[in-house]
Structure formats: C-alpha cells, structure tokens
Amino acid sequence: MRLLREKRNVLSEEDGTYLFPKSPPAPCRIVAMIPTYNERENIFRLIPAILGLEEEIHILIVDDNSPDGTADVVKEFIEKSERVHLVLRTKKRGRGSAGVAGFRRALDLGAEIVIEMDADFSHPVRYLPVLIEALEDVDVVLASRLVRGGGEVNRSLKRILITKGANLLTRTVMGYPVHDCTAGYRVFRRRVLEAIELETLSAEGPAIVGEVLYRVVRGGFRLREVPYIYEDRQFGRSTLTTSTLLNCLWWLLKLKARQMMRDAAAFRKARDFYSSHPPEPASDPWRPKKTGKYENNAKDL
Numbered sequence: 001m002r003l004l005r006e007k008r009n010v011l012s013e014e015d016g017t018y019l020f021p022k023s024p025p026a027p028c029r030i031v032a033m034i035p036t037y038n039e040r041e042n043i044f045r046l047i048p049a050i051l052g053l054e055e056e057i058h059i060l061i062v063d064d065n066s067p068d069g070t071a072d073v074v075k076e077f078i079e080k081s082e083r084v085h086l087v088l089r090t091k092k093r094g095r096g097s098a099g100v101a102g103f104r105r106a107l108d109l110g111a112e113i114v115i116e117m118d119a120d121f122s123h124p125v126r127y128l129p130v131l132i133e134a135l136e137d138v139d140v141v142l143a144s145r146l147v148r149g150g151g152e153v154n155r156s157l158k159r160i161l162i163t164k165g166a167n168l169l170t171r172t173v174m175g176y177p178v179h180d181c182t183a184g185y186r187v188f189r190r191r192v193l194e195a196i197e198l199e200t201l202s203a204e205g206p207a208i209v210g211e212v213l214y215r216v217v218r219g220g221f222r223l224r225e226v227p228y229i230y231e232d233r234q235f236g237r238s239t240l241t242t243s244t245l246l247n248c249l250w251w252l253l254k255l256k257a258r259q260m261m262r263d264a265a266a267f268r269k270a271r272d273f274y275s276s277h278p279p280e281p282a283s284d285p286w287r288p289k290k291t292g293k294y295e296n297n298a299k300d301l
C-alpha cells in the first residue's frame with residue numbers, strides 16, 4: 001500500500017516519456033489537457049477548433065504513441081503554434097496515468113487553470129469559455145450531463161442507461177454533492193491539482209476520473225456543475241469496454257473503503273482527544289444565586 005502511494009516522476013525520459021517542446025517560451029495560463037490514443041482523425045480538427053477560440057488556451061496532448069500517428073499530427077501543429085504541446089509516452093500506459101502526466105506537465109508549464117477533456121469531440125469545444133467563466137468563485141467546474149440543460153445526443157439507449165446508472169450508483173455510495181460524477185470534462189484551479197497529490201493517484205484506466213473527484217471532495221474544494229450536451233464521437237473508436245466498466249466499479253468500492261477508513265480514523269482521533277481533554281462544564285448565567293433569588297448573572301461572563 002505504502003509502495004503504491006509513493007511519489008513517482010511521471011515525466012522522466014528513463015520512463016519513456018518525452019516532452020515537445022522541451023521548454024516553452026512563456027508560462028501558459030490556461031491549458032487544455034487532452035489524453036489521446038488513436039485520435040488522428042479527431043485531433044487535426046480539435047486543435048484548430050480550440051486555437052480558434054477567443055480565449056488564449058494552450059493545448060497539451062498526452063499521447064501513448066498511438067499506432068495511427070496521432071503524435072505526428074500534433075508535432076506538425078507544434079511547428080506552427082507556440083500554444084501546442086505534447087507529452088509523448090513510448091508505450092500504451094492507459095488513460096489514468098496519461099491524465100496524471102498531463103496534469104503534472106500543465107503545472108510545470110505554469111498553468112493557473114487546467115482543463116481536462118477528451119479528444120473525440122464528445123466534450124464540445126463551444127463550452128470551454130462558459131466553463132472557464134464559471135470557475136470565477138469556485139475551485140473546480142464540472143461539465144454535467146445530469147443537471148437541467150444538460151444531456152446526451154446521438155447515443156444508444158444502452159450508453160445513456162450506463163451513464164445514468166453509473167452516476168446514481170456513485171452518488172448513492174459516495175454521497176458526492178454533484179450529479180455527474182463520471183464526466184471527464186472539467187476545469188481545475190492550479191491549487192487543486194497541487195493539493196491532491198497527483199503522483200500518488202493510481203487508477204490506470206478511466207477510473208482516474210472518480211479517483212480525482214474523490215480527492216477534490218475530500219479536500220473540501222468548492223465545486224460547480226455547468227450543463228453540457230455530450231455528443232457521441234464521429235471518428236475513431238471508443239476505448240470503453242465491459243472490463244473497463246467493471247474496473248470502474250471495482251474502483252468505486254475501493255474509494256468507498258478508503259472513505260470509511262478515513263471517517264473511522266477521524267472519529268477515533270476526536271474520541272481520543274476528548275477523552276484526554278474533557279470539556280469544561282459551561283457556566284450558566286441564569287443559575288439562581290445563593291440568595292435563592294433568580295437573577296440575571298450575564299455580567300459575570
């Protein structure tokens with residue numbers, strides 16, 4: 001357990017992780033972190049769409065050496081724009097560690113605001129300005145399909161039921177104060193990513209979305225949900241399989257066990273404290289004085 005929680009250097013070349021460009025010319029205030037695996041068709045449309053927005057958003061792609069050459073497309077954009085960055089990992093290591101590497105790199109790039117989104121246009125680019133604006137007085141903004149105004153289009157009934165079921169289960173088990181716990185379209189303030197101990201996150205697949213949310217809620221950060229319409233991907237293939245779903249369920253149980261152990265430890269700590277520091281009995285200003293008369297003794301306070 002201890003070993004698992006040990007901090008790792010998630011951006012080291014010895015580990016097969018390469019950065020393009022190595023050192024960017026200036027700090028990047030807003031960074032959109034996008035993990036990719038075989039997203040060539042999407043990425044060459046997505047990058048111009050984000051660069052075309054009014055906000056100056058930097059794009060950070062985290063690619064696991066996709067066989068379809070996604071990284072080559074990204075490198076071509078890097079030649080043309082200082083706002084495009086790449087973390088290239090030589091092996092497929094999963095959506096989970098890709099997210100951790102991306103968050104770490106975004107912080108190293110100097111980001112004050114970090115966006116997390118998919119490459120497949122299921123997280124439409126048009127919501128980015130709204131999500132960034134909604135961060136005004138909170139720490140994390142979640143794009144949500146499950147609040148008024150949100151939803152999903154072009155999706156099979158089966159996928160809609162999976163979304164609803166997974167969220168109902170997560171909310172019931174974990175008691176989170178939000179509706180859409182499984183969407184990976186979110187915006188974080190820098191201080192949140194600095195506080196949640198990124199390098200000790202251990203989910204390998206999409207369960208990382210839940211693991212990050214767990215730490216955000218545990219950290220007491222302020223959250224806001226903003227409605228969005230999820231659109232099913234038009235190009236490329238989903239990496240979601242039955243085994244991925246089962247892995248997410250397994251992670252939900254693991255997080256619940258952690259939550260219960262934490263609550264039990266906090267209870268024991270409070271009980272031990274109060275048994276060694278019993279509270280002073282409160283003085284009662286309305287107690288009758290020895291004279292037998294019932295007086296207002298509030299001035300004694």
Ligand SMILES: Nc1nc2c(ncn2[C@@H]2O[C@H](COP(=O)(O)OP(=O)(O)OP(=O)(O)O)[C@@H](O)[C@H]2O)c(=O)[nH]1
Pocket residue numbers: 034035036037038039062063064092093094095098117118119120122206233237238239240
């Ligand atoms: N770097 C990296 N990115 C990945 C990996 N697996 C998936 N991704 C990316 O993570 C994002 C989410 O994956 P999707 O396949 O769209 O899975 P999903 O969004 O959970 O499922 P759908 O709702 O069907 O799209 C996409 O941008 C993928 O390209 C991986 O092993 N490594």
Ligand SMILES: [Mg+2]
Pocket residue numbers: 118120122233238
């Ligand atoms: Mg997707």
